[in-house]
Amino acid sequence: MTTSTTSASPAATPLLDLQALVVAVRRRRRFWCCVALLGLLAGVAVAVLMPPPPTAVSTVLVAHEADQPNDPGTLIRTDAALLKTTRIAGEALESLDSAERPEDFMEDYQGTGLTNNLLQITVAGDSDADAVARARALSEAFVADHVRRLKEAAEAEAKALLGQRDQMRDELDKVNEEIGDGQPEVDPETDPGAAANLESLFARRAELTSRIADFDQRAEEARMGAPRLVAGTQIVDAARAVEHSVPKAAATNAGIGLVLGLVLGLALAAVGSVVADRPVLRRVIAANLGASVLAELPRRQALLWRRRRDRAARERLAASLARTVRGSTEPFSLLELGSVRSTSRIAFDLAEVLAGERPVVVVDGLPRLQLVKRRPKSGAFTVVGDAEVPAVSPQELRFGVGSVAPGTAWTDLQYLGTRTVLVVRAGHGSAAWLHTVARQLADQRIAVLGVVLIDPDPRDRTDGTLWDGPAAALRGQSERLALQNGTGRLRKESLPVPAPRVPDSDQEVR
Secondary structure, three states: OOOOOOOOOOOOOOOOOHHHHHHHHHHOHHHHHHHHHHHHHHHHHHHHHOOOOOEEEEEEEOOOOOOOOOOOOHHHHHHHHHHOOHHHHHHHHHHHOOOOOHHHHHOOEEEEEOOOOEEEEEEEOOOHHHHHHHHHHHHHHHHHHHHHHHHHHHHHHHHHHHHHHHHHHHHHHHHHHHHHHHOOOOOOOOOHHHHHHHHHHHHHHHHHHHHHHHHHHHHHHHHHHHHHHHHHOEEEEEEEEOOOOHHHHHHHHHHHHHHHHHHHHHHHHHHHHHHHOOOOOHHHHHHHHOOOEEEEEOOOOOOHHHHHHHHHHHHHHHHHHHHHHHOOOOOEEEEEEOOHHHHHHHHHHHHHHHHOOOOEEEEEOOHHHOOHHHOOOOOOOEEEEHHHHHHOOOOOEEEEEEEOOOOOOHHHHHHHOOEEEEEEEOOOOOHHHHHHHHHHHHHOOOEEEEEEEEOOOOOOOOOOOOOOOHHHHOOOHHHOEEEOOOOOOEEEOOOOOOOOOOOOOOOOOO
């Protein structure tokens, strides 16, 4: 007989859980708020401690011979590049009677093309007056250089055109001489070839005359265009000092620093959350530990209007744990991960609830015996260390408090209790370490009854309940042996069995 079934494949784990990422970044708001604040303070400090030097600006209207409405700004960028030349810098320094090197002066100014024909010159100086004088000299030097180049270009063009015209005139003189020498001797009836040659000379003379007139006109236009371009190149905004307001600059730099710091802080928080892989959602922590979340408690003292609610939550948790301890035939323990203070408080609350029924002993298995150092003054219960456990009377009810942080002696946890509740701070342990805790507790045959989540995210709406329970989480738990009440016999503890999966296909079983 052959059986064909289809097994249900687990849901694919996303490469990046955006919900967990958002919650992790929000939980690190103190970090990125501090980074944003540092950016704001840095912007203010730069504005106050590093003010810009005195600066002056001047605007020059630059006329070009090849100006076009659709020019992408190539010509004005060329003018800005020409402004940063030693020739113009040297002429400006010469007008200022300054001994400064042109190369050094070029580092103190720059040209920016505002439009296709407007060039803004920005110059820094030792004072406002010095900056204004430098900007004025530089603007005048640039205008003079531009005008000189325009005139030189116009003269060179006119000279070239007139040279061509003179050549045409020389050729015209030769044609006139040939016409004058051959015209009296030509008889069209007796010498038709000479007559045709004479006609071609007349045509050549007319062509040369036309070209000479054209060259004269073009040379004249070249000379007439230069004054128009020269008149169009001028200083339209005289040099003036730029006012600098420290409060305004500080506010601007503070805003920029705040935004940059906020972006940097958020980016670092997001990257750190992804790299660290520290679960913060209830469902992720429960899945990694293989146990459901029983309760949630704040890490710090709550606000005034929330203290009553948090106190009630602690009392409910203590009462629930007390019922678990009373109904258990096996030793009970609380194991912390990143929440020593909260675990200590839960242990003391639980001991006070149980102390009204019988003597209670709390075994301190925490590193450096932190519970022993905080022995209660009321004397309602007793706190002992690991070394004092043999002296505890069998009539006394005891439970242990330990840690599953890195460096834990796993084999010692059984002596604290074979049934435990994990007290875990959200975002403290990595996913790999939570897996390690669940695996080690399963190897030690310590049943995890549930998880008390410390400092949960208030906006976390995920479910921390595992419906398939311990059968899917704790390895080897289904074979754990438990003592029956009042008998010396051993029995296997019955555990919930997950419902069988039904094939999701219509394949026939044969």
